[in-house]
């Protein structure tokens with residue numbers, strides 16, 4: 084097909100682990116150096132491919148966590164119990180190891196400067212990963228758009244990127260974050276402590292009149308709930324972009 | 334030659350004979366949901382299904398009219414580009430052959446249009462000959478909105494993004510035109526057995 088020829092192939096590239104960051108007990112950020120990487124937009128993902136000695140292969144998708152940065156691609160992976168790929172990535176990989184990946188993939192769930200703002204981000208669990216790439220990218224621009232993040236996690240300990248989020252919200256008046264901790268809250272916690280609902284989102288997100296660009300990412304149930312509430316609050320369906328992670332959907 | 338991943342081993346049981354699982358896919362028992370935006374909710378009363386021919390002629394079905402068409406039970410394997418496959422899924426739907434019977438058309442291409450604005454393109458030969466359905470039941474139940482209800486296209490031999498949820502209109506065309514994902518770097522045709530995930534595969 085003609086378009087096919089124009090776009091060229093997404094080829095498998097060799098990615099070398101250059102850094103590992105323990106985010107929470109079961110989550111690590113893995114930074115790869117990928118010679119031949121042509122850059123990405125925040126929100127895009129990669130496919131990774133692992134090959135066993137006997138030739139068996141497994142592929143999975145992971146969102147890109149970092150802003151576009153030369154040949155560097157950072158993934159933040161939660162080790163899913165009994166998973167085939169994620170525990171390998173989190174527990175086995177060490178600096179110097181190489182795996183295969185290809186990308187960037189996905190051109191809809193992305194934010195670019197030309198889209199403007201304000202930016203309303205709503206994250207459940209590791210759904211924060213592609214939204215963090217948006218935050219990191221646009222905070223580095225000369226005139227970042229106002230950004231509000233609602234982040235839902237099971238507990239403070241399980242919230243990824245929390246130091247970076249805390250620092251950003253302290254230092255920048257164009258960035259706000261609202262947390263809700265659904266299972267346990269630290270002593271003296273005065274934030275939300277429940278699953279997202281209409282009151283919570285109405286109180287914590289940009290109003291309809293501000294016409295925010297809305298990105299929702301997380302497990303299917305979370306995304307269904309959040310997107311439905313934003314519609315109920317009066318936002319336009321076309322202004323709500325969603326990405327659903329993982330098979331935990333029905 | 335693929336790079337060997339030090340220490341990586343198969344951890345999933347071999348759930349099915351390999352001839353049912355396309356390359357790069359794994360078998361899941363869940364039914365994951367993938368959509369680019371909020372789930373549209375369309376009642377049976379407001380639901381309409383249209384076919385427009387390459388000459389602009391239009392045929393419309395209400396839910397009642399659509400429900401009166403002969404439907405069939407379909408048991409098929411489905412394959413999502415995000416890597417999961419689900420085997421022996423049970424659907425009930427109206428064959429696209431039945432839908433197109435009264436429509437005079439010699440168009441080679443089709444674009445499926447959904448409530449919510451989603452589109453996907455397919456060759457007409459992939460929709461006819463008992464290969465595609467407008468499905469309205471899954472697992473013996475009315476199709477849930479997040480899975481595309483009231484009715485979705487079901488084209489199981491192509492990656493599942495071709496099986497447009499919330500289908501609203503089938504546009505028959507003389508020329509091919511990329512749909513939503515096809516314009517965003519995904520493959521124009523999407524044969525899972527050839528692993529045609531992205532443009533150029």
Ligand SMILES: Cc1cc2nc3c(=O)[nH]c(=O)nc-3n(C[C@H](O)[C@H](O)[C@H](O)COP(=O)(O)OP(=O)(O)OC[C@H]3O[C@@H](n4cnc5c(N)ncnc54)[C@H](O)[C@@H]3O)c2cc1C
Nearest residue numbers: 143144145146159160161163165166167168169212329415
């Ligand atoms: C576009 C896209 C982007 C993604 N981005 C990320 C990301 O940034 N970070 C990340 O950690 N994951 C991400 N995922 C999920 C990832 O692709 C894998 O599904 C996940 O790592 C599990 O793979 P596995 O091989 O370890 O588990 P599998 O061997 O596939 O599954 C093992 C068991 O765990 C369950 N399971 C699988 N995935 C999940 C899950 N996500 N939540 C709960 N239970 C699960 C399965 O049902 C099964 O019972 C993304 C998925 C998609 C489609």
